[in-house]
Amino acid sequence: MQTRPTVIAGNWKMHKTIAEALEFLRELTPLIASAQAKVCLAVPFTCLSSVAREGSGHKLFHIGAQNASSHIEGAWTGEISSHMLKEAGGDFVILGHSERRQYFAESSQLVAQKLRLAIEAGLEAIVCFGESLQEREAGQEKIVTEIQIRESLAAFPLELTRHLCLAYEPVWAIGTGKNASPGVAQEMHLHCRNVLEKMWDKPTAANIPILYGGSVKPENTPQLLAQPDVDGLLVGGASLDARTFSEIVNATVNQQVM
Numbered sequence: 001m002q003t004r005p006t007v008i009a010g011n012w013k014m015h016k017t018i019a020e021a022l023e024f025l026r027e028l029t030p031l032i033a034s035a036q037a038k039v040c041l042a043v044p045f046t047c048l049s050s051v052a053r054e055g056s057g058h059k060l061f062h063i064g065a066q067n068a069s070s071h072i073e074g075a076w077t078g079e080i081s082s083h084m085l086k087e088a089g090g091d092f093v094i095l096g097h098s099e100r101r102q103y104f105a106e107s108s109q110l111v112a113q114k115l116r117l118a119i120e121a122g123l124e125a126i127v128c129f130g131e132s133l134q135e136r137e138a139g140q141e142k143i144v145t146e147i148q149i150r151e152s153l154a155a156f157p158l159e160l161t162r163h164l165c166l167a168y169e170p171v172w173a174i175g176t177g178k179n180a181s182p183g184v185a186q187e188m189h190l191h192c193r194n195v196l197e198k199m200w201d202k203p204t205a206a207n208i209p210i211l212y213g214g215s216v217k218p219e220n221t222p223q224l225l226a227q228p229d230v231d232g233l234l235v236g237g238a239s240l241d242a243r244t245f246s247e248i249v250n251a252t253v254n255q256q257v258m
């Protein structure tokens, strides 16, 4: 039986001071009081413990980070480990976001290493992948995403897949205002689920949530979530405003959460 929840995850990127983050939460909390989705917020490292403390009273959302080190500890100036994130109150971490892959030269092999440590530290993980515009124009989107998924999840233990979420984020749709059409999103999500099925098995593939990310807004949320293989959304720009984000979260109210 399919048991995947609807997940709405905000990715604040490098936005919000601690004071701004706490203000956002105070505004958001009453607006999502009857949310049916699993709500996640990936905040800057500096906000993590304050936001986690603020949210611990009502458990309306899960708090996470946007990156973690590929090392456990040591002389790695500027790095933050998954254990540190867990201790600071983190529930999850985003790994392999296209901005990390593109601007910080992160490979899928590095993502796989980070993923192993994140899961060992007790975090859940949202692993991102997606093709560039050139790759799509060359008709390479399916092969590129299959390679990214296989390499990022290489050696991932089958028995821990319940801690895993994937996010299909076509690079050409991120921050551009041009979201993938619901049809394109569904086609790619189904493709990704088939890859998971080939890697593992059908029930495992059916239970891993696959989120869509790239220019998600309240207006395109219902059509995207109506797709059978779109299990949630990873929201960048539109997660920065509490009211706008709450509209996206509340658009799942009428969807069945299994």
Ligand code: PGA
Binding pocket: 011, 169, 173, 174, 175, 176, 177, 213, 214, 215, 216, 234, 235, 236, 237, 238
């Ligand atoms: P966007 O970003 O919603 O601003 O396009 C999505 C993301 O990068 O996760």
